[in-house]
Amino acid sequence: MHTLPQQLANGLFIGSMYGLIAIGYTMVYGIVQLINFAHGEIYMTGAFGALAVYTNLPDSMSIWAALPLMLAGGAIVSVLIAVGAERLAYRPLRGAPRLAPLITAIGLSLALQQVVFLWYPNATAGKHFPQLPGGPYHVGDVDIQSGDIFLVVAAVVCMAALAAFVRTSRTGRAMQATAQDPDTAQLMGIDTNRIIVIAFAIGGFFAAVAGLASGLKYGQIKYDMGFQAGLKAFTAAVLGGIGNIYGAMLGGLVLGVAESCASAYISNIPGMEQLGGEGWKNVWAFVLLILVLLARPQGLLGERVADRA
């Protein structure tokens, strides 16, 4: 199945996952200007949290009944790690030179990988993850797996809920204010520490959803799965304009579609026969990033940061 509609659909599926993870990068960056490089591992631990719950459920339980419990388990693990990292690792470094929290984030990322590698039973190899029954469904030329449907529905629901939250709730407004001018936000009576914790928690929850969806889609999870997914999601966040939640989702979708189509079609171009296929897809993803940033350094939906009056 290498039709164009199939490639587009594959791109949108994987792009939804990049987008879900990218939300965490972009929200945290938008508020504290920190690239949380441990965020890929928060996604990974979410998948393991969901699997741990599933493993402890009775065999007779259907996967549909297990799904909410798995999501809850993954979300608890991811949110606790995200919020704990903020409280214990990043907050003490607020006001320190930018490099210090960045290095801390990289260290935390390695530490989380190793903790799962060593502590989770038999996690050294890939772990089997349950899959959703049903499918593949044929829509025209396109084959769609149950896991893909879950992924897209989850992404749409999460994104719509987040957009409504940021636009209409009092806390959402406080979040926008904190992102635009943290000192002045405090002068309005906003507890910016609380807002930062909420940003990390939302990012953690979205990462857990992505972790669960990824397990369901591929049927396997691994302790190092967060590295590449995190890098791609970070790319998506930058591509869309870091700090912008809609940009994160758009960046994810554009990146997913671009790498899916590039790996399928680049090799049809005369002289580029060797540059197609799965192996090259990451190369094209980053080529796209570079091209977009050359034309629009602020990303697709990013705003040029004007000098404050």
Added chain:
Amino acid sequence: MTALLEVENLRVSYGKIEAVKGISFSVEAGQVVTLIGTNGAGKTTTLRTLSGLLKPTGGKIVFNGKPLTRVPPHKVVALGLAHSPEGRHIFPRLTIEQNLQLGAYLRKDSGGIGKDIDRAYELFPILGERRKQAAGTLSGGEQQMLAMGRALMCQPKLLMLDEPSMGLSPIMMQKIMATIVELKAQGTTILLVEQNAQAALSLADQAHVMEVGAIKLSGTGQDLLHDEGVRKTYLGED
């Protein structure tokens, strides 16, 4: 009678550099008190310390009977001390109305908030005309109006204004100063930091001249307005 705000021997440092070197002053309810002085005198540092954005290295701040020295900024606002910061700092990508609503962030009375937003539009009609516009599109003077209107939204017991006339055209500067006079007439207690010494002194009940982190001279606005040293240094007279 104790004053609404009492500052005693306040000290503030940036690293090893002491920016405020033990100043004392007070603000009585209903008064307009001004701090004047050149750039780097420590006026803005003083206001930022009062509102909790900076931590003092020494001294005492008592506001409405409560010590403020270790209170974080969001709790200072809750006590009734509003701060309209230097450089205005409106939220550029939110609308004018959203900016005003954020000023009332800690209030729960949505009816009262609505009334106060209307009052801000009465005080500054241009803001009402552009209520749905992003605040970043306003001119400097309009942004200053918004910053003041926003600070008033928390119904402060004391309003701190930092350089409200900075960078404004003479006409806009007059408008802003006229608004401060109007607020004073309504009984608002104001602590005003201003580089336009003439304007600030003529409307202040009490005034303090700051130089390199210390208060050099204090008196009523009228006293300082007629003080020879002040006239020479701050009012540009030979």
